[in-house]
Amino acid sequence: MNLVIIRHGDPDYEHDTLTEHGWTEAEVLAHRMEKMNVKDFYVSPLGRAQDTASCTLKQMNRTATTFNWLQEFPARVFLDEAATKESLLAAYPDRQIRDGRLTANVCWDVLPSYLFRHPEYFHPTQWRDSEITHSGNLLSVYDNVVTEFDRLLASYGYVRDGELYLVEQPNRDNIVFFCHFGLECVLLSHLMNVSPFILWHTTAFAPTSVSTIHTEEREQGTAIFRAAHLGDISHLTAAGMEPSFSARFCETYDTTDQRH
Known part of the structure; x- marks a missing residue:
């Protein structure tokens, strides 16, 4: 099975939609995705992800299932509880x-x-x-997301068992998720059995970037998930587009026109 995780286009966070550049990115992405044989589409309920998905779904005459747990990772740290720290x-x-x-x-x-x-x-x-x-609800929110994720994977025949997946029904389906940077890192950390903080702080998946993760069944009856591409933006490069800066911080501290 192939999991394809796509981040939304360049965001207009204030209105929870896409910028003009983001809409162009989403259209370019749609032309890439139309070449893929996709079993099912899943999408975050937030506007920027819905809008990004809409271009691909229209291009392919498809629909998607919306899951609340695919929204941008909503956990909170309550700093009033950490006042002594x-x-x-x-x-x-x-x-x-x-x-x-x-x-x-x-x-x-x-x-x-x-x-x-x-x-x-x-x-x-x-x-x-x-x-x-x-100091907050990060752990409970994380566990809820990955529990729902595993429930979905089980419906395709891959059942979580400790740090591996039992293969009840092997398949070569392509499953596509339209979601968000923080949430994508949660899903990847669960599949890779690593801390999400590693991915949150050492990766930056650009808007409309595509990450592809394959099952690998080297031993009969068990599978792991292995990343083939992380944050691929070749569709933007082929279209002569610069990736949006969202998800990154300033390259050097004295760069005043980049996000600090």
Whole structure:
């Protein structure tokens, strides 16, 4: 089985849709996707993912199933609960009062000066027992997402068993997901059995990038998932388009026109 995970096009976050450039990216992506024999499409409920998917679905005269768990990873870190942890507070400069609580805007977007001094975030299991997971709902949201993901994979014949998948019905189906950077990293971390913090902080999948993950059944009855392409933007390159900057931060600190 082949899982194809696509990030939405260049986002207009304020209106939860695509920028003009994002719509062009989505149209270019649609011409790439129409060549693929796709079994099923799944899409996040958020507008920017729905809009991106709409171009491909229209091009292929197909429909998609919307799953709430494919929305951008919505977990929160409640910094009022971490008030005595000065290092953790300093790790989240992007925060706001939400429902009367001091909350990190994006729980997994942590400053490197904090993250890379705490090796537990890069351990395959110890990240689950960290300051961040104890200061919010990251762990419960993560577990809900991967449980729903595994339920879907089981419907195609691949049943999670520890860190492997039991093969109840092998297939070569192409399954396509339209979702978001943070959520994609969650899915990949689960398939690869690594901490999501590794992917959240060492990858940057550009808008409309395509990641392809294959099952590999080297032993009869069991499978692992192996990435063939991560964040592929060859469709944009072929169209002479520069990838959008969204998901990246400034290349050098003195670059004032890039995201800080």
